[in-house]
Amino acid sequence: MGGNAFHFLDEDAFPRLPPAVYQRLKSRLFSVIQTLYSHVTVPIEAPEKNEYGDLDFLVFSPKPEAFSSTAERSINVPHEVVKEAIGAHHFIPADGNRTSNFAVPISRGEWSTLGFEREELEVRKKVKDDGEIYYQVDVHVCADKKEWDRIYFYNSYGDLGMIMGLIASNAGLQLGSKGLHYSYPPHPRLLLSDDFDKITRFFGWSMETRNAGFKTRKEIFEWVMTSRFFDPARFRTQGDGIRKVKAQRTMYSDFVECANNLQRASPSPTSERRESTGTTTSARDEALEYFGKKQEVETQICEYGARKRMKDVFNGNTVRSWMLASNWKDVKDTMDSVRARYGGDEGVMKLLEAEGEEVLQKRVLEAFEKLKMEDSTPISISNDTFAFRSEPITISEVVLQ
Structure with missing residues (x-):
């Protein structure tokens, strides 16, 4: 979630991680982070992934023992404490419910026990000076359990949350980690719901299927396309309400290509089909009714x-x-x-x-x-007669009685 945060280090100092290396790192640090926070999780990884960029932890509710005094307690454990606990050399702190980034050094020969000695050596050769390489570990502190659940849902299965957001944008709505929103300028965006169970029901996505898990990207794409608001003939990937996505989001790009292939194979909707499949306007109206915001x-x-x-x-x-x-x-x-x-x-x-x-x-x-x-x-013009004027008067015009 933090991207390449350490711009002051060599760009090659953060190698892509083989799945076995990633899983060992996650297993090793998970128990460490649990000594600092009461609630710790890692979003479910995308299936069929052959390498990883960083390791993301979602946490909330710091443990009292993580603070040296009662006075310093806050929503997040002191960054120096986290740094020392996970053995990081560098960190980029962010107070409050935000993401802090940590650079954890990779010990020389660490990958060799997993059969990736050659890959580790090749990565170190690319790095200037001392050949020091790191894992990027991101710790996102949530405000409460509700936010923790939302972000876990939205960020699980790789780019799935962003793909769901694309379907929502095609329906004239906005979906993100904070929930489903309705835009109607010049008014501020309206939150329709932050309950992903309700949101998925509205779009026609089965939570039972999602909770059972996905083994392939194809399964994810097929699940997304079960939405009653997905129509290949109308599908768009750019325009109002659709943000640009970085090219390295390969899962997102693969879904777009899959949807575009379906669009090319789909006949143009007839007027009868247009009415039956609905429009962006009707989807927005239906959302207001469904979530009680009309x-x-x-x-x-x-x-x-x-x-x-x-x-x-x-x-x-x-x-x-x-x-x-x-x-x-x-x-x-x-x-x-x-x-x-x-x-x-x-x-x-x-x-x-x-x-x-x-x-x-x-x-x-x-x-x-x-x-x-x-x-x-009033202006005195005699002892017992007065006239009225609306213009300001001067001192010389005032007759003292």
């Missing part, structure tokens, strides 16, 4: 439209044209007066929705006239 979205869209209409109508330029005023201060004061009377912008918005633009204009002009009356200044 009313929330409709309310937000309605409120946004009403607010936009209010801003289009109740703004300085429009109000100024109603008042036939040249003084921007009068415009501001009048608008503030209307807001104060009707309960702010929300109240003005409701007035506009209920009564219409003509009534709002009338209320603006009434407020303007009232302010003019309140701002009028």
